Amino acid sequence: xxxxxxxxxxxxxxxxxxxxxxxxxxxxxxxxxxxxxxxxxxxxxxxxxxxxxxxxxxxxxxxxxxxxxxxxxxxxxxxxxxxxxxxxxxxxxxxxxxxxxxxxxxxxxxxxxxxxxxxxxxxxxxxxxxxxxxxxxxxxxxxxxxxxxxxxxxxxxxxxxxxxxxxxxxxxxxxxxxxxxxxxxxxxxxxxxxxx
Numbered sequence: 351x352x353x354x355x356x357x358x359x360x361x362x363x364x365x366x367x368x369x370x371x372x373x374x375x376x377x378x379x380x381x382x383x384x385x386x387x388x389x390x391x392x393x394x395x396x397x398x399x400x401x402x403x404x405x406x407x408x409x410x411x412x413x414x415x416x417x418x419x420x421x422x423x424x425x426x427x428x429x430x431x432x433x434x435x436x437x438x439x440x441x442x443x444x445x446x447x448x449x450x451x452x453x454x455x456x457x458x459x460x461x462x463x464x465x466x467x468x469x470x471x472x473x474x475x476x477x478x479x480x481x482x483x484x485x486x487x488x489x490x491x492x493x494x495x496x497x498x499x500x501x502x503x504x505x506x507x508x509x510x511x512x513x514x515x516x517x518x519x520x521x522x523x524x525x526x527x528x529x530x531x532x533x534x535x536x537x538x539x540x541x542x543x544x545x546x
Contacts, residue, residue: 351468352448352460353398360451362506365498367456368483368491371463378467397472454478459491506541507534 355370364370385393394415400408405425413420448457458481461468465475483491504512511533518527 351464351471351473352452352457355456355460356448356451362499362502365495365502366459366491367452368459368463368488369495371460375464375467378471459483507537511537 351371351374352367354374355364355367358364358370358373359367364372394412396408396412406420406422409424410420452460457476458478461475461478462481462483465480469475500512507515511530515527515530515534518530
């Protein structure tokens with residue numbers, strides 16, 4: 351969850367870690383609804399950390415689960431180094447990047463929002479003092495999230511492109527919006543390639 355929140359802020363999808371937890375919370379709530387309906391033969395739970403730290407054993411479990419024989423050749427494309435000529439291939443990142451990227455305050459905010467759910471899913475507390483978040487602070491964090499997201503998008507895409515996309519979406523004009531979305535997608539792809 352801390353890595354999900356951290357990644358959301360880095361990518362500009364959220365303006366702070368509090369809001370950055372929303373995708374993790376939604377995914378876990380969906381799993382809580384679906385999992386009771388499935389038998390143990392129909393499910394296999396693996397952790398992202400396991401996939402990164404012990405890739406081959408974890409993939410071997412996945413392959414056994416789906417009835418396929420694991421082969422090291424399956425990893426040829428996944429483990430392409432960042433200097434690869436094909437930057438669109440996935441490259442596993444450290445699962446604990448949040449430890450160096452998040453501040454103490456951000457980690458405390460995350461743990462204040464989902465601490466018990468995090469522990470239930472096998473994640474340990476950081477060891478920092480627990481923090482309470484008042485209703486007013488929650489309102490502030492939601493407002494700050496919205497402003498930070500707008501600011502990020504204006505910096506990345508420029509005011510004209512940001513406003514054009516926003517206005518055409520609000521007007522419901524798919525044809526006009528398509529032009530803006532294509533330009534935004536080009537910028538996103540160029541940013542993705544730079545990150546490699």
